[in-house]
Amino acid sequence: MLPETTLADAALLLADLQSAGETLATAESCTGGLIAAALTAVPGSSATVLAGFVTYSNEAKASMLGVPPATIAAVGAVSEAVAHAMAEGARARSGAAIAVSCTGIAGPGGGSAEKPVGLVYIGAASASLTLVERHVFPGDRTAIRAATVAAAFALIRRLKTGV
Structure with missing residues (x-):
């Protein structure tokens, strides 16, 4: 369901987190657990x-x-x-150093002029910083969800650098 590049990115992200001694939690809506699934596909992710x-x-x-x-x-x-509250809530309730969240409209229905199909908000929270990005991803439901996973990994990396 996810591209091999995303699974390879999950392994690299986990290695970065592990080397820093950091833990992670996910809070997902439109991806239905795909972020966690990609991460836990990596041996040793626990x-x-x-x-x-x-x-x-x-x-x-x-x-x-x-x-x-x-x-x-x-x-x-x-x-x-x-998305902001989801990330902060997941971090607080799990005890993780970092949490990532997503909420959006993966389609094919449910969109509107104000909130089109493909609109996704991704959040990432640490003890000192919470970031949220707005995306409008093209494609069908599968493409939107896969793009959300990849963007979530990128946002975690941004959070770690404090940008």
């Missing part, structure tokens, strides 16, 4: 990956990650604020 939350519903985002229901009601689940 030394680094502490938890993976698949929070597809708004209720799960609130109960499992502590995303305020008022935030979801105000800006929608597919938003910068929700």
Whole structure:
């Protein structure tokens, strides 16, 4: 389901995290666990990956990650604020050094003029910094989800450099 390049990138990312003694958690919506799946496809990943939350519903985002229901009601689940809260909630609830999150519209339906199919917000949080990126990925559901995984790995690397 994921390109070999993404799986190779997962192995490199895990090696970087392990060498720094850092742990990771994931909080996923539109990818349905693909970020965690890519990471845990790597032998030895259990030394680094502490938890993976698949929070597809708004209720799960609130109960499992502590995303305020008022935030979801105000800006929608597919938003910068929700990706931010998901990343911080996953980090706090897992005890991981770093957490990554994603929320978006993978399609083929569900999009609108304001929030088109392919719109994804990816967040990454550490104890001192939280970053969120907005993307609009082209392609079908599979392509959008695969692009989200690759972009999540890139954002974790950005977070580690503090940029």
